[in-house]
Amino acid sequence: MSDQKIIAKAYDTMEKKHIPFSVRVPVNRQARFTMVALFRESVEFIRDYTLPFNLISVCIRSEGANASVVRNLKTNEEYSSEPGVITLCPCNLSQRYHHTLRNEHIAIHFKLELFPGVDVFSGQQHVYFERSPEMMHEVQEIFETEDPVLKISRSQEFALRFCHRHWPEYYAFEIKEMQRFCDVLWFIREKADASTSVAELAKIMHMPESSFFREFHEVFNISPKKFLQQEIFNKAAQLLLMPEVSVKLTAAQLNFSNEFYFSHFFKRHSGVSPKKYRETHTDSIQ
DSSP states (O other), rough: HHHHHHHHHHHHHHHOOOOOOOOOOOSSOEEEEEEEEEEEOOOOEEEEEEOEEEEEEEEEOOOSSSSSSEETTTTOOOOEETEEEEEEEEETEEEEEEEEEEEEEEEEEEEEEEEEEEEETTTTOEEEEEEEEHHHHHHHHTTOOOOHHHHEEEEEEEHHHHHHHHHHHOOOOOOOHHTTOOOOHHHHTTTTTTOOOHHHHHTTTTTTTEEEEHHHHHSSSHHHHHHHHHHHHHHHHHHTTTTTOOHHHHHTTTOOOOOHHHHHHHHHSSSSSSHEEEEEEEEHHH
């Protein structure tokens, strides 16, 4: 019997006789929100990005045609930004960004995970659009908040509200199937670094490496190696947002053999060097 029917039946009974009741909603399965970066910018570049987190972009200025053009490299869909247009790009969706100084936008980078490395929007292939001058003005007002903690909290609330308006009709994965990999997912999140191998992950599951590779790929639609690399990149991106952590120290903490190899790894996954990534996110670091 559904919760609604239980509550309705309880109310019917209460009309005859007042009795105590409690209907609980299981909270063991919930999405965890993590703010990754928050910034306002007007920049000029052409670059391919495959971000391991979701991106909400709010266009607040666009002068003339093609001030900002983005192409979905998965579907080849192309769209231009206009003032009041809000877009939500799902994590791990490859896009080509062509920004000019005639465009200005506010960006919210965030994760909304059901499991470590498994986002509510994982596997979604399309960008979500909405045109709302009212919401654009709301974001601008949020950015004028003097209290930095309140600013982030309000930005988080805005992002969640936008996600709820565009929640996927279906998850691109089976939650029950993923649950049996929880130990591996948490190990990757908490302990994995550049030296971690797929064989080590297979041992956690007490499985032969070939069987682990096959079953992991069937459930996550991605190889365990690629999943592992995405999570290591995500850890690197987080470390680089800390002013006291240098590129060299980031490489050492993630157990890369040297800074050069780490820089090559980071640029292959982000499209920019670690140094450029830090420069791009200076405002959000400060």
